[in-house]
Amino acid sequence: MTSPCVGICILDPVTGYCRGCHRTLDEIANWVNYTDSEAHEVLARLPDRDPLATEPD
Template sequence: MNQGTPIADPCINICRMDPDGKFCQGCRRTPLEIGGWPRMTEQQKANVAALIQRRKESDTPRRSHRPATSLGAHMNANLAAPTASALSSGEH
């Protein structure tokens, strides 16, 4: 960390708490971290920034409910060309 560069406020203006009321869904800070930010030292802000990064990394698997390939495979199956028997029977 460059000691001359202040740590920016991590707020991204998506200000709503998660269902458990633990973290802001936008910046991933706790209510205490949000309220205390203006009074924190640069070292305290750096510590909170590291916590935010860990929270984001631990959230990643929960956001994905299925493997990325399953949607594509599902779409490809639905977009497959009709078979000759389907065309002759009027199914399409």
């Protein structure tokens, strides 16, 4: 499974999410060990973690 990393690797100190890909440090570190099913579970959670995804137009 391709990593969702976009090369903006800054962990938000409040949320604990990467500001680029919105994963936690544990999710980033374990990505290469995840099964496809586990990776899909992480990917499914990412839109809820993106503050821009919920801002009104």
